[in-house]
Amino acid sequence: MRPPAAVTSAEAGGIVDARLGRPAQDLLEAAVVLEAWGGVPSDAALALDAAILPAQVPPADGGRFAAGDAGRESGRASVVAEGVALLVAIVAVAVWAGPLSRQLGAATLEHTLRIALPLTLGLQWTLRSRLLGRPGGLRLLAAAWPEVAAATGATAAALAVAPGAGALAGAFVLIWVGGTVLARRGWGLAYAALVAGEALALGAGVEAAPSLAALAALVLAGCALAVLTATDTATEAPGRLRRALAAGAIGALLGGLLVGDTSLGWGVHGAFPGLALVPSVVGSLWGGYHLWQFHAAVPHGLRGVPLAEAGGRIPGGPAMAILRGALVRLLGATLALSLLVAAAARWTQGTDRAGLFVAFGAAALVCLLASLHESLGYPGWAFAVAAASLAAELAVNRWVGGTVPGLALSVAGTLGTLLALAPLVGRLRSPGRMLATALWIR
Amino acid sequence: MSPPSILLTTEATYPYAVGGVSSWCHLVVGGLPEFAWRVLPTHAGGRRPRPLFELPAHASLAGRIEVWSEQLPRRRWVRDALRGGRASLPAELARGLLGWDADQAALVDALVWCRRHPGLLRATFRSLHAWGAFVEELDAVLAEQPAAAGPAPQLDAVDAATLYQRLYWVARSAAVATPPVDLLHVTAAGWAAIPALVHRRLHGTPLLLTEHGVYVREAYLAAARSCAPPAERFLASRLARGLALATYAAADVISPVTSFNAHWERKLGVAPERIRVIHNGIEPSGDCTPPPGSRTVVSVGRIDPLKDVQAMLHVAAAVTRQVPDARFEYWGPPTNGQEAYARACEELRRRLGLGERFRFMGSTTRPLDVVRAADVVLMTSISEGLPMSVLEAMAQARPVVATGVGGVPEVLHGCGVVAPSGDVARLATGVATLLRNPGFAERLGRRAYVRVRERYTQRRCLDGYRDLLGELTGGTVAAAA
Numbered sequence: 001m002r003p004p005a006a007v008t009s010a011e012a013g014g015i016v017d018a019r020l021g022r023p024a025q026d027l028l029e030a031a032v033v034l035e036a037w038g039g040v041p042s043d044a045a046l047a048l049d050a051a052i053l054p055a056q057v058p059p060a061d062g063g064r065f066a067a068g069d070a071g072r073e074s075g076r077a078s079v080v081a082e083g084v085a086l087l088v089a090i091v092a093v094a095v096w097a098g099p100l101s102r103q104l105g106a107a108t109l110e111h112t113l114r115i116a117l118p119l120t121l122g123l124q125w126t127l128r129s130r131l132l133g134r135p136g137g138l139r140l141l142a143a144a145w146p147e148v149a150a151a152t153g154a155t156a157a158a159l160a161v162a163p164g165a166g167a168l169a170g171a172f173v174l175i176w177v178g179g180t181v182l183a184r185r186g187w188g189l190a191y192a193a194l195v196a197g198e199a200l201a202l203g204a205g206v207e208a209a210p211s212l213a214a215l216a217a218l219v220l221a222g223c224a225l226a227v228l229t230a231t232d233t234a235t236e237a238p239g240r241l242r243r244a245l246a247a248g249a250i251g252a253l254l255g256g257l258l259v260g261d262t263s264l265g266w267g268v269h270g271a272f273p274g275l276a277l278v279p280s281v282v283g284s285l286w287g288g289y290h291l292w293q294f295h296a297a298v299p300h301g302l303r304g305v306p307l308a309e310a311g312g313r314i315p316g317g318p319a320m321a322i323l324r325g326a327l328v329r330l331l332g333a334t335l336a337l338s339l340l341v342a343a344a345a346r347w348t349q350g351t352d353r354a355g356l357f358v359a360f361g362a363a364a365l366v367c368l369l370a371s372l373h374e375s376l377g378y379p380g381w382a383f384a385v386a387a388a389s390l391a392a393e394l395a396v397n398r399w400v401g402g403t404v405p406g407l408a409l410s411v412a413g414t415l416g417t418l419l420a421l422a423p424l425v426g427r428l429r430s431p432g433r434m435l436a437t438a439l440w441i442r
Numbered sequence: 443m444s445p446p447s448i449l450l451t452t453e454a455t456y457p458y459a460v461g462g463v464s465s466w467c468h469l470v471v472g473g474l475p476e477f478a479w480r481v482l483p484t485h486a487g488g489r490r491p492r493p494l495f496e497l498p499a500h501a502s503l504a505g506r507i508e509v510w511s512e513q514l515p516r517r518r519w520v521r522d523a524l525r526g527g528r529a530s531l532p533a534e535l536a537r538g539l540l541g542w543d544a545d546q547a548a549l550v551d552a553l554v555w556c557r558r559h560p561g562l563l564r565a566t567f568r569s570l571h572a573w574g575a576f577v578e579e580l581d582a583v584l585a586e587q588p589a590a591a592g593p594a595p596q597l598d599a600v601d602a603a604t605l606y607q608r609l610y611w612v613a614r615s616a617a618v619a620t621p622p623v624d625l626l627h628v629t630a631a632g633w634a635a636i637p638a639l640v641h642r643r644l645h646g647t648p649l650l651l652t653e654h655g656v657y658v659r660e661a662y663l664a665a666a667r668s669c670a671p672p673a674e675r676f677l678a679s680r681l682a683r684g685l686a687l688a689t690y691a692a693a694d695v696i697s698p699v700t701s702f703n704a705h706w707e708r709k710l711g712v713a714p715e716r717i718r719v720i721h722n723g724i725e726p727s728g729d730c731t732p733p734p735g736s737r738t739v740v741s742v743g744r745i746d747p748l749k750d751v752q753a754m755l756h757v758a759a760a761v762t763r764q765v766p767d768a769r770f771e772y773w774g775p776p777t778n779g780q781e782a783y784a785r786a787c788e789e790l791r792r793r794l795g796l797g798e799r800f801r802f803m804g805s806t807t808r809p810l811d812v813v814r815a816a817d818v819v820l821m822t823s824i825s826e827g828l829p830m831s832v833l834e835a836m837a838q839a840r841p842v843v844a845t846g847v848g849g850v851p852e853v854l855h856g857c858g859v860v861a862p863s864g865d866v867a868r869l870a871t872g873v874a875t876l877l878r879n880p881g882f883a884e885r886l887g888r889r890a891y892v893r894v895r896e897r898y899t900q901r902r903c904l905d906g907y908r909d910l911l912g913e914l915t916g917g918t919v920a921a922a923a
Binding site: 029043306 | 487490511512513514542564567568569570572573574577580581584589590591592593595596597598599600601602603604606607610658659662663665666672675676679683702705706709824825847862863864
């Protein structure tokens with residue numbers, strides 16, 4: 001039977017309670033419920049008085065959710081893919097370095113690496129920011145093929161006019177950046193197998209130029225296949241171009257930092273310093289993977305923090321906890337693996353100098369912190385940190401020279417870490433404010 | 443002389459989504475070529491949307507507002523740097539949209555600032571001072587306890603940040619440039635109204651609001667039905683209320699599609715003389731064919747909680763117990779963002795053991811053919827304006843069983859079966875009765891057909907809008923040949 005057209009406040013309150021399982025939030029909600037589900041005409045429903053409302057705040061009725069961002073999981077996969085590809089690339093440098101030095105000359109190889117590594121990191125950061133770090137990143141990459149083709153053409157043109165070793169650097173860049181795409185597709189093992197095959201071929205005395213060209217062609221074909229057969233669904237538009245370019249610039253500067261220290265002897269000392277870089281890269285991977293929870297864990301951790309404290313400092317809050325966890329993982333893994341690599345020094349052509357491990361550890365810290373600044377929407381600060389670190393490295397090179405292995409990179413890394421850490425801690429200590437003003441206003 | 447120009451603002455509908463509002467937009471825009479139409483859609487960010495309606499030659503897109511996207515408004519570096527931000531902006535928007543007795547003029551002032559400084563919005567919302575001022579103001583708004591509002595739920599830091607982000611997108615919507623036009627025609631008293639509110643304040647252009655469903659009512663219903671925590675429900679419904687009241691205050695004329703909406707609008711403070719009901723219209727079928735007799739029950743609509751598809755599934759289960767050879771077809775895609783609801787409906791279909799007796803058919807580009815193949819048309823919505831799906835069924839002389847929401851009882855008066863929303867037993871009895879009595883069903887369909895021809899034709903609908911739009915753009919406009 002339909003309720004009467006006119007109802008008393010008590011009856012109305014009863015109907016609302018029965019329909020909602022709680023009192024109405026305001027008179028408008030009561031009117032809507034009475035009209036839509038109680039059969040009360042809108043005129044009568046809207047004429048009710050406040051007597052049907054509760055006098056006290058009703059208790060929270062559970063069901064709190066952990067605000068997350070499903071799309072971030074793809075980004076996390078992208079970071080892992082990028083890390084795996086970088087790791088494989090570094091091991092490749094280490095293993096290929098000896099044969100390539102012998103065939104091409106140490107100076108040429110060193111020069112090539114100085115061009116290729118920053119360019120690779122720059123392109124990887126750009127790709128991640130604009131395409132691969134998003135849900136359905138490979139689909140986005142497929143849709144953006146004219147843009148990608150233009151960028152590839154521009155890179156090739158720039159390398160062609162670069163003095164010396166342009167083609168070789170181009171092959172390195174293609175192989176390493178392509179590795180990111182293949183790893184993002186879940187074909188990391190196949191990519192590692194290709195790189196290992198190249199190492200065997202070079203070790204067996206196969207000529208470097210054609211074999212590297214063949215590998216580059218294979219990786220390129222693999223990328224095309226990866227993109228064409230991608231099954232994921234793109235639910236977001238590509239990232240902002242300006243932000244992607246800024247990310248690329250930061251990546252390139254950080255790549256420059258890795259090859260800017262003349263004492264490291266890239267390409268000169270065989271597998272060293274490539275193997276010395278492995279511990280810090282693994283540490284970065286682990287730390288970065290932990291850090292990627294940020295977007296989901298911070299809102300989750302802030303649930304229940306009263307509004308009055310939303311703008312205040314919470315030193316032990318979720319943001320600082322995640323940062324601490326990431327730093328502990330990075331430093332712990334770097335230290336443990338450095339000891340391992342140093343212990344195996346007689347098989348790794350003398351990679352046992354502590355200074356190098358410290359230098360690469362410091363560089364990994366800068367990369368991690370700059371990456372966090374960038375992801376929080378402060379690319380300017382990340383760029384400044386990377387640029388200041390590179391400038392410090394070049395300055396130490398110039399005034400101290402390359403006599404102490406890894407000194408310039410250690411100084412640069414330490415400076416960059418301090419520059420990045422101070423404002424970051426300031427922001428992360430107020431996680432409510434950071435969530436509202438940085439994470440959610442992109 | 444150039445024709446009068448109209449800016450039509452839409453929200454999650456025309457031309458990117460199918461549904462009753464989109465069909466109405468297409469009818470009005472296409473049927474009134476004596477006006478130059480500019481369409482400004484608001485839609486959720488993500489992939490670039492694909493238009494599902496082709497705009498006629500006398501209409502064009504005036505851009506689009508993509509909310510929740512990463513794209514930034516154009517920034518004028520030097521000018522913006524010189525002027526600086528407005529740290530009080532988020533607090534002003536919170537006050538203007540969530541306060542129970544908000545100052546509408548102050549709210550529109552804040553929105554106008556957004557239009558004038560699009561390049562400063564991101565920096566403003568990222569500023570620490572803006573966040574601090576916002577938290578203080580929000581605290582103050584929540585502490586107020588007007589008699590009609592009751593105590594506010596306790597908000598936490600995440601709720602505050604969620605609201606802050608929504609206000610940023612309100613500001614971004616206000617910042618979108620609008621072309622010079624003679625009339626603003628807003629199709630929902632919500633996000634679609636934001637750019638029009640600013641335009642009206644800046645240029646004095648008249649604003650017409652056409653409400654299909656009552657925006658604030660639907661927002662409250664959606665919040666009430668959701669399992670969200672109190673704070674989330676509170677923010678969603680209060681924000682909708684703020685937007686709706688600001689639109690009502692600014693609208694020169696409100697033209698609801700049914701008298702039902704007009705009741706709500708009057709009670710929410712709109713002066714009766716500003717309300718002019720113009721019913722939706724449809725072109726009735728030339729011939730009045732009898733139902734096919736295949737015991738097919740058809741529904742056309744998006745898969746959305748407002749359509750209460752789950753009640754429909756229960757109705758189907760009840761009907762098939764009485765009429766075992768009855769078949770139900772649901773035509774329409776899930777609403778964007780309601781994919782989880784669609785999955786829950788599919789799961790319920792399985793749980794009820796309906797099998798092939800209830801099928802989700804997906805989208806259709808030929809709704810009239812679909813309806814013509816029905817013996818009974820069923821609608822179980824919990825909120826409607828004047829649903830096109832009901833008019834389409836009536837125009838094909840098909841009997842309708844529907845919930846008595848919005849303008850449905852007014853339209854189906856004497857020619858259909860109306861039951862209270864959510865009353866599965868009554869709806870099922872109505873459907874089963876019509877399936878078992880095809881003669882009665884046919885007579886009811888014919889009466890519906892006659893009623894549409896008399897009162898709900900496209901011509902009447904378009905004539906109503908032609909007169910109103912002509913009046914608001916400064917004169918009478920002759921119908922195009």
